């Protein structure tokens with residue numbers, strides 16, 4: 001099947017080798033940072049688009065995309081894509097749910113450790129010419145209870161890594177079997193309330209859906225232990241950001257590590273005022289290895305879709 005005349009738009013950055021791979025078979029344009037309106041203007045010419053989490057594949061996009069056959073999502077979250085409407089329009093959506101999970105899990109461990117040890121705050125202090133050791137007494141992960149919300153692919157990897165640090169593990173996930181809890185040696189909790197009450201550290205690994213937005217808010221924070229530490233490398237808004245702010249301000253929460261935001265990009269935010277908050281700009285999947293793997297997988301999916309072959313993860 002000749003796809004030489006097909007046009008692929010790469011709208012968010014993927015690995016260079018991947019771009020070359022697609023270019024070897026069809027026409028490729030790389031156009032980054034387009035506004036939604038700019039995208040609507042040009043999308044009619046394209047047969048495929050490759051995106052990450054910023055591009056909104058919503059109704060207006062799909063209505064304009066009259067020649068589109070496939071959306072390749074280089075990553076796993078699909079909250080920026082209207083899957084039902086895409087299906088109605090006959091557009092295939094394929095993601096890469098396995099390819100960046102290790103990087104997401106490692107970013108989670110990074111934030112768990114760095115928030116516990118004041119790493120960024122101490123780094124900023126030493127670089128501003130001050131040597132202060134008293135201020136930065138941290139806490140160990142060892143023998144603390146880590147509450148994992150969502151024991152899917154990433155949650156499972158977290159449990160394996162946290163076990164290496166000697167943490168006690170509990171998790172809440174109403175969608176998986178008891179055998180998975182057993183497999184990972186994680187104690188099952190039947191409600192969020194139970195989980196938050198018992199956790200010293202909390203991390204979340206769920207998609208963003210109506211059910212998971214604000215899953216942690218004032219009510220849940222109230223139930224937590226004093227000095228609890230929270231990390232979110234999944235999606236912004238799963239922990240209500242205003243509630244987090246209040247929890248930090250009152251001292252109930254000792255630290256937060258946040259990689260993902262309700263609105264992205266997020267150039268200013270009330271939470272940025274806290275030295276005990278470490279914020280990163282959605283870097284969970286931003287490693288060379290993950291970017292190569294997601295890019296390569298999405299390239300194979302897009303090429304298969306254009307050729308009319310079976311598409312993995314569609």
Ligand code: MLT
Pocket residue numbers: 052053054074075076077078100284285
């Ligand atoms: C994902 O959903 O896979 C991650 O958030 C990574 C990304 O969007 O690039």
